[in-house]
Amino acid sequence: MDWLYALMPIAGVEIFWPGLIILGLGVGMIGGFFGMGGGWMVTPGLNILGFPMAFAIGTDIAQMAGPALISTARHTRFGNVDYKLGLIMVAGTVGGFEAGAQLIMWLERMGKVDFYVRATYLVLLTLIAWLVFTDVSRKMRKDREARAAGKALDKLSTGIEWHKRLHNIRIPPVVHFQRAGIRCSAWLPISVSFLTGLLAGVMGIGGGLIRMPALIYLIGCPTHLAVGTDLFEVAISGLYGAASYSYKGRTELMAAVIMLMGASVGAQIGSVATKYVKGYGIRIFFGFAVVGCAVSIVFKLIAAASPVLRAFFDKAATVLILGLVTSLSLYIFTRFLLGVREELAAKRMYRASV
Amino acid sequence: MLTRSTRLRQLGILLLLIPTQLLAAAGKAEAIVIVADSRSFTGWKAWWTNLYNESHFLFALATIVIIPTLGVILGTLTGLLLSRIGIDLRSRELAEH
Numbered sequence: 218m219d220w221l222y223a224l225m226p227i228a229g230v231e232i233f234w235p236g237l238i239i240l241g242l243g244v245g246m247i248g249g250f251f252g253m254g255g256g257w258m259v260t261p262g263l264n265i266l267g268f269p270m271a272f273a274i275g276t277d278i279a280q281m282a283g284p285a286l287i288s289t290a291r292h293t294r295f296g297n298v299d300y301k302l303g304l305i306m307v308a309g310t311v312g313g314f315e316a317g318a319q320l321i322m323w324l325e326r327m328g329k330v331d332f333y334v335r336a337t338y339l340v341l342l343t344l345i346a347w348l349v350f351t352d353v354s355r356k357m358r359k360d361r362e363a364r365a366a367g368k369a370l371d372k373l374s375t376g377i378e379w380h381k382r383l384h385n386i387r388i389p390p391v392v393h394f395q396r397a398g399i400r401c402s403a404w405l406p407i408s409v410s411f412l413t414g415l416l417a418g419v420m421g422i423g424g425g426l427i428r429m430p431a432l433i434y435l436i437g438c439p440t441h442l443a444v445g446t447d448l449f450e451v452a453i454s455g456l457y458g459a460a461s462y463s464y465k466g467r468t469e470l471m472a473a474v475i476m477l478m479g480a481s482v483g484a485q486i487g488s489v490a491t492k493y494v495k496g497y498g499i500r501i502f503f504g505f506a507v508v509g510c511a512v513s514i515v516f517k518l519i520a521a522a523s524p525v526l527r528a529f530f531d532k533a534a535t536v537l538i539l540g541l542v543t544s545l546s547l548y549i550f551t552r553f554l555l556g557v558r559e560e561l562a563a564k565r566m567y568r569a570s571v
Numbered sequence: 572m573l574t575r576s577t578r579l580r581q582l583g584i585l586l587l588l589i590p591t592q593l594l595a596a597a598g599k600a601e602a603i604v605i606v607a608d609s610r611s612f613t614g615w616k617a618w619w620t621n622l623y624n625e626s627h628f629l630f631a632l633a634t635i636v637i638i639p640t641l642g643v644i645l646g647t648l649t650g651l652l653l654s655r656i657g658i659d660l661r662s663r664e665l666a667e668h
Contacts, residue, residue, distance in 0.1 A: 226620045227607045271605075279634055283642025290646065295663040441663075456635055463631035466605050466623065470634050471616075474641060481645030485653055492663040561657050 228272045228469045236266045241280070241476035243546040245483020249288035250490055250549045251503050252444030253425025254281040254451045257510055258542045259476075261535045268469065275467030276476075281423060282455030283477045284484035289448045291488035297445030299396035299438070302406055306446075307453055309410030310417075310424065314454070317418020335518050338420050342511035345430050349504035352376035352434070356497060373439075380437030397442045409435045410450075423458070425451050426510065429503065440496030483546075490549050493556025502548065509541040 223234045240262045244255040256277050263273035292298050324330040355376030363370050380399075388402040413431050417424030425447055432443035462468050491499065513534040520530035609620035623630045654660050 224611070226609075226612055226616045227623055229608055279638060282635075283638050283645075286639055286642045287646030287649075290643075291650070291660065294661050297663075456639065459638055460631050460635045463634040464627050466627050466630070468634055470619070470637065473634075473638060477638070477641055477645060481642060482649050485646060485649040489653065489658060489660065557656065557658055560659065564657065 223471070223475075225268075225469050225471055227466075227471075228268055230267050230269070232267050232472060234475050237263075237472055237475040238479035240266070240542075241284075241479030242483040243479075243542045244476075245284040245287075245480035245485075246487040246490075246546045246549045247483075247506070247542065248281075248284055248425075248448070248451070248480075249291070249484040249487025250444070250494075250545075251425075251487075251499065251506065252288075252429045252447035252451070254278075254285060254423035254455060255425070256281065256423045257426065258538055261538050262542070263472070265535055265539070268472070271467050272469050275462035275465070276469045276472050278423070278455060278458035278462050279468040279470065280473035280476045280480060282452055282459055283473075284480035285448050285452035285455050287481055287484040288488045289445065289452050291485060292441075292445030292448060292491075295441070295445070295488075295492065296396065297441045297491070298449050299394050299442055299446050300449065301392070302394045302397055302399070302436070302438075303446045303449040305392070305403060305406050306410035306428075306450060309407040310414035310428070310450060310454060311457070313411035313414025313416075314418040314424070315414075316411075317415040317420075319418075320415075321419050332518070332521060334420060335514055335521070339511055339514045339518070341416065341420075341427065342507050342514065345427070346504055346507045346511060348377065348430060348434055349500055349507065353497060353501055353504070377434055379434055383435060384437060397436075397438050397446070399437050401436070406436055423451060423454060426507065433500070440499050441491055444491060444499065486553050487549055490553040490556065493559070494552055502545065506541065506545060509537060513537045513541075 221233055221235060222231045224231050240259065244259050244262075247253070247258065248255045256274075259277040259280075260270075260273045263276055264270055268276065289298060321330065321334070324333075353376060356374065357376075359374055359376065360370055383405055384399070384401045386402055386405070388404050390403050391400060392403045393400045409431050410428070413424055413428045416427055428450060429443055429447045432438040432447055433440060438446065459468065463470075516530045516534035516537065520527045520534065523530075607620040607623045609617050609624065612620055622633065650660060
C-alpha cells in the first residue's frame with residue numbers, strides 16, 4: 218500500500234494523500250456553504266496526517282485561495298457577492314490583520330500568550346454562538362406571533378436588528394451597496410472589517426468565522442450575501458496569506474495541490490447547496506460549527522493547563538474538529554443531493570406539462 | 572518594605588530592559604532557516620525543492636500563481652460536470668434573509 222503515501226518535497230514527510238483529498242473535499246464544502254476558509258478545521262487535520270505544525274498552518278492558508286475563488290465565482294452567478302462592499306472591507310481587513318499580527322508578535326516576545334489568545338477566542342466564539350441562537354429564537358418568535366395574528370410571514374425580517382441602529386449613524390460618506398440592499402456610512406464596513414481583521418490577526422485565523430456573523434449582524438447583509446461576500450474576502454486574504462507563508466518557507470505546495478483536487482469539487486457542492494437552504498438554515502448550522510469550535514478550544518485549554526490530561530484532551534479536541542467536519546460535510550452533501558433531486562424533478566414535470 | 576522611590580527605580584529599570592528583551596527575541600526568531608532535502612528527489616520534485624532552497628521569493632511567486640490558476644481550472648471542470656447533470660448554476664431565488 219506504499220502508493221497511498223507520497224513524500225512531500227519540502228516538509229520531507231510521507232503523507233497519506235487520499236486523506237488530503239478527503240480533507241479538501243470536506244473543507245471545500247463547508248467553506249462554500251458557510252463562507253469561510255476553514256483554517257480552524259484544516260490545520261488540526263493536516264497535523265494528524267503528519268505535517269509539522271509550521272507547515273500545517275502555511276499549507277492550509279496556501280490552499281485556501283483556490284476553493285475560495287471557485288466558491289466566489291459560483292456565488293457571483295447566484296448574485297450573492299457585493300463586490301463594492303467586499304472591496305471596501307478588504308482595506309479594513311488588511312489593516313486590521315497587520316495590526317493584529319504586530320500586536321501578537323509583541324505579546325509573544327513579552328511572554329506566554331497562548332492561554333490569553335485561546336481564552337479571548339473562546340469568549341468571542343461564545344458571543345457569536347449566543348448571537349446566532351438568540352437571533353434564531355427571536356426570528357422564530359416573530360414568525361409564531363405573525364402566524365397567530367393571521368399575518369403573512371415577512372421573509373426579510375430578522376431576529377437581531379443591531380444593524381438598523383448602526384445604519385442610522387450617517388457619518389459621511391454614505392454609501393449604497395446595491396446588491397446587499399444596504400445604505401450606510403462607509404465607515405461602518407471599514408471599522409467592522411478593521412475590528413474583525415484585528416481579531417483574526419491576534420487569533421492567527423483567516424477571519425471568516427468572525428467576519429461572516431459581523432456581516433450579518435453589524436452590517437445587515439442577508440445570509441447568502443454575507444456568505445458570498447465573505448468568500449471574496451477569504452480569496453483575497455488567502456492569496457496574501459499564501460504569498461506571506463510561502464515567502465517564509467512554510468508551505469507545502471504539493472499537499473495544497475492534492476487538497477485542491479478535493480476542495481474544488483467540495484467548493485462547488487457547498488456553493489450550490491446554498492441554493493436549496495434558507496438563510497436561517499445556514500445561520501443555525503453555522504451556530505453549531507461555532508459551538509463545536511468553542512468546545513474544541515475548551516479542550517485545548519484544559520490540555521494546556523493540566524499535564525496529566527494533556528494527551529487525552531489534545532486528542533479529544535482533534536477528534537471533535539474532524540467529527541464536526543465530517544458531520545457538517547454530510548449535512549451539506551445531503552442537502553445538495555435532495556435539492557438537486559427536487560430541481561431535476563421539477564424540470565422534468567415542467568417539460569412533461571409543456 | 573520597599574520604599575516608593577525604590578519601586579519607581581525598579582519599574583524604570585524594567586521598562587529600560589523590555590526593548591532589549593524584545594530585540595533579542597526577534598533576533599532568535601529570524602535566525603531559523605528551513606532547508607528542504609533535495610537529494611532524495613528527481614525530476615520536477617528536485618527542481619521544486621531546489622527552487623525552495625535557492626529563493627523563497629520565486630517559491631512564493633510560483634505558489635500564488637499555481638494555486639489560483641489550478642483552482643480556476645478544477646472549479647470550471649467541476650462546474651461543467653454539475654451543469655451536465657442538469658443543475659441551474661446561474662440563478663437562485665434571493666428573497667429572504
